[in-house]
Amino acid sequence: MKKLFATLLMLGTLGFTGAALSQEAPPEMPAMTTEAVAESMEAAPAMAEAVPAEAAPAEAAPAEAAPAPVPDKGDTAWMMLSTLLVILMIIPGVALFYGGLVRAKNMLSVLTQVMAIFCMISILWAIYGYSLAFGDGGGLNWAIGDLNKMFLAGITADSTAATFTDGVVIPELVFVAFQLTFAAITVALIVGGLAERVKFSALMVFGALWFTFSYLPITHMVWATGGYLFEAGDLDFAGGTVVHINAGIAALVGALVLGKRIGYGRDAMPPHSLPMTMIGASLLWVGWFGFNAGSNLEATGGAGLAFINTILATAAAGMSWMLAEWMLRGKPSMLGLASGVVAGLVAITPAAGLVGTMGAIVLGGIAGVGCLWGVTGLKKALGYDDSLDVFGIHGIGGIIGAIGTGIFVSTSLGGVGVDDYSMGGQVMTQATGVLLTIVWSGVVSLVLFKLIDMTMGLRVSEEQEREGLDTASHGERAYNM
Numbered sequence: 001m002k003k004l005f006a007t008l009l010m011l012g013t014l015g016f017t018g019a020a021l022s023q024e025a026p027p028e029m030p031a032m033t034t035e036a037v038a039e040s041m042e043a044a045p046a047m048a049e050a051v052p053a054e055a056a057p058a059e060a061a062p063a064e065a066a067p068a069p070v071p072d073k074g075d076t077a078w079m080m081l082s083t084l085l086v087i088l089m090i091i092p093g094v095a096l097f098y099g100g101l102v103r104a105k106n107m108l109s110v111l112t113q114v115m116a117i118f119c120m121i122s123i124l125w126a127i128y129g130y131s132l133a134f135g136d137g138g139g140l141n142w143a144i145g146d147l148n149k150m151f152l153a154g155i156t157a158d159s160t161a162a163t164f165t166d167g168v169v170i171p172e173l174v175f176v177a178f179q180l181t182f183a184a185i186t187v188a189l190i191v192g193g194l195a196e197r198v199k200f201s202a203l204m205v206f207g208a209l210w211f212t213f214s215y216l217p218i219t220h221m222v223w224a225t226g227g228y229l230f231e232a233g234d235l236d237f238a239g240g241t242v243v244h245i246n247a248g249i250a251a252l253v254g255a256l257v258l259g260k261r262i263g264y265g266r267d268a269m270p271p272h273s274l275p276m277t278m279i280g281a282s283l284l285w286v287g288w289f290g291f292n293a294g295s296n297l298e299a300t301g302g303a304g305l306a307f308i309n310t311i312l313a314t315a316a317a318g319m320s321w322m323l324a325e326w327m328l329r330g331k332p333s334m335l336g337l338a339s340g341v342v343a344g345l346v347a348i349t350p351a352a353g354l355v356g357t358m359g360a361i362v363l364g365g366i367a368g369v370g371c372l373w374g375v376t377g378l379k380k381a382l383g384y385d386d387s388l389d390v391f392g393i394h395g396i397g398g399i400i401g402a403i404g405t406g407i408f409v410s411t412s413l414g415g416v417g418v419d420d421y422s423m424g425g426q427v428m429t430q431a432t433g434v435l436l437t438i439v440w441s442g443v444v445s446l447v448l449f450k451l452i453d454m455t456m457g458l459r460v461s462e463e464q465e466r467e468g469l470d471t472a473s474h475g476e477r478a479y480n481m
Contacts, residue, residue, distance in 0.1 A: 069169045071160060078299035079174045085290025086181035090118050090188055093287050097280025097342070098192050099478075101388050104272040105468025106196045107478035113200065114188045117207050121184040124211060126152055129183060130176050132212075133219040141226040144217050152176065163297040170297060178294060183219070186243045187211050192388030193251025197261050197465050200473045202458045206448055210250060214444040218246050218437055234433040235409060235418070235426070237306070238295035240350025240402040241437040248395025249438050251386060253445040258458055260385035262465055274334050281338040285314060288345045292352035305416075306352035310345070313364030317344025320368030336372070339393060343371035346397030351405040356414025363404045371397050399434055406430035 095114040099107045121129070128150050135145030149155060155176065160169035187207045194203065221227040222236050229241075236242060261269070271277055292310045296303040321340025326332040347367030348360055355363065375392035386392060406426040409415035418426070452458055459465075464472035471477060 069160065069167050071170050072168070072298075074299045075163070075168070075170050075297070076174060078303070079170050079178055079294060079297065082290035082294025083174070083178045083181055085287045085294070086178070086185065087118075087287075089284050089287030089291060090181065090185045091115050093280055093283035094185065094188050094191075095280070096276050097284060097338075098195065098388055100273040100276030100278075100280060101192075101271045102195050103269060103468070104479055105470055105477075107272065107470060108476055109200070109469035109473055110191060110195055111478075112474055113191045113203060116200075116204065117188045117191070118184045120204060120208060121187050121211055122180055124208060125180040125183050126176075129211065129216060130179065132216045133179065133183075134224050136226065137220070141224075142221070142228040142231075144220050145224060164302075165298060165300075168298060175297075179219075182239060182243060182291075183211060183215055186215055186239075186247050189243070189247040189390055189394055190250045190254065192390040193255045193386045194258055195387040196469065197258055197387075197459050198254075199456075199458060199460055200469075202452050202456055205456070206254075206452055209448050210445060213448070214246060214250065214441050215242075218242050218440060221436070222433065229433045229436065232432065233418070233426070233429050235354060235405050235430065236350045236402065236433065237353045237405070238292045238349045240346075240398045240405070241433050244346050244349060244394040244398030245402065245434060245437045246441045248391045248393075248398055249441040250445040251390035252384065252395060253442055254449055255384050255386045255391075257446070257449040257453065258385075261387065262462060264385045271335065274338075278334060278338055281341050284345060285310075285341060288314075288349075292349060296353050302353050305357075308357055309348055309352050309355065309360035312357055313348035313351075313360040313367070314341055314344035316361045316364030317341065317347065317368035317371075320365040321372050322368075324369050324372050339371070339375070339389070340368045343367045343393050343397045346371075346394050347401035347404065349398070350401045351408060354405055354416055355408040356416075359408035359414050363401065363408060366404065367397050367400045370400050402430050402434050403427060 091114065095111045098110045098114065102110055128147060130152065131147050131149035132145045135148055137143065137145045152173075155172050157171065157173065159172035161172040161175035162169055187210065190207070190210070191203070219242050221229045222234060222242050224230060229236075234241070263269070289307055289310055293303040293307040296306055318337050318340040321343060322332045322337045325336040344364040344367055347363055351360070351363060371393050374396035375389040378396070379386065379389070379392055406429065407413070407423060409418060409426065410421065410423055411417035449458060460469065460472060
């Protein structure tokens with residue numbers, strides 16, 4: 001920069017000097033005789049012939065095309081690790097968290113449901129899910145992609161996917177795998193709202209159809225170029241609407257359609273293994289670093305911000321839930337602390353790489369208290385049996401996180417900021433995303449649950465429910481006593 005400035009200064013000085021000199025009278029030139037003029041005219045052709053051909057100006061060489069960007073090995077390694085961490089969240093994280101919360105006779109049923117959903121969605125994602133979620137849908141691109149990459153057609157080890165930085169890419173197959181895990185965990189979360197009474201076959205059919213008609217369109221609208229919410233400026237860093245609100249609404253609708261468990265509200269239905277639930281919650285927290293920091297798509301400071309926020313917001317939510325419960329019930333519980341931790345993870349998901357560290361703490365603290373109300377006051381008021389409080393934690397926590405992102409992204413509150421930001425306008429955009437997700441997931445879920453109930457039945461028989469789904473549906477038991 002200094003050299004450039006010095007050069008410009010020298011050129012400017014020379015130009016100024018030249019302009020000044022041009023105002024003075026030209027120096028007197030010596031007179032040329034007629035003979036001298038004639039001699040110079042005769043010499044001109046000879047001088048021209050004496051100029052070597054190499055001295056002629058060469059034709060301008062065509063500009064070379066810029067080389068295609070090459071994935072950075074560090075970014076690639078980070079994204080592969082993040083993908084593994086999200087798998088850890090699902091199997092065994094979600095499976096153990098849910099498994100510990102149900103009664104012993106239903107433990108294996110929940111583990112089986114979560115693992116089977118992971119396997120099924122993995123296959124469906126490769127066949128058509130990735131293409132519909134991130135493809136160019138043409139006239140329908142506002143809502144869904146196309147099938148040009150069905151069966152992952154055209155994607156090779158050399159294919160690349162763009163990141164948030166111009167000219168920076170990662171292998172497309174790694175991006176496919178990373179997004180696969182998001183689809184799988186979203187469908188698996190719904191299990192918690194239907195636990196202990198849903199038919200295994202009905203759950204699998206619902207999972208495949210809901211993935212197709214709810215998860216894929218919401219993903220495209222929020223994260224794909226041309227998607228309605230993406231173009232509207234909706235902020236969802238790692239899945240507040242796509243994953244948590246989407247799954248929370250489906251679980252709520254399913255709980256309402258299925259009805260309450262036999263004895264709900266009358267018989268005690270305590271978790272059979274809180275240590276198992278604590279292990280599951282801990283695995284969720286560890287895996288969530290891949291979920292949130294991995295969504296940066298690059299191993300940069302942005303990933304570091306999402307990483308630290310995933311610690312701080314989660315810790316704040318765990319503390320706020322525990323303290324609120326302590327005040328209300330006189331004792332802090334392990335279940336409450338673990339639930340608060342998950343609530344914090346949910347709330348920070350859409351905001352992880354967008355808000356500052358203090359904003360993350362405030363957002364987590366609000367989510368802890370808000371989700372406690374969701375699983376107690378709201379659930380009691382509406383009288384539904386969401387077995388493992390999927391809506392109370394993921395639905396309510398997702399809404400808090402999505403709206404809160406619009407507030408705490410402000411640079412005045414420590415956030416990273418966005419172009420043309422106004423707090424009121426961004427909050428309205430976030431609210432639009434929340435409302436659209438609630439309506440879309442709610443309508444799709446209601447239609448699918450009703451159709452399945454009318455055709456193959458949603459719920460196991462009363463006898464099977466009393467026996468427990470471990471033996472009634474899978475012919476085995478978690479504990480042989």
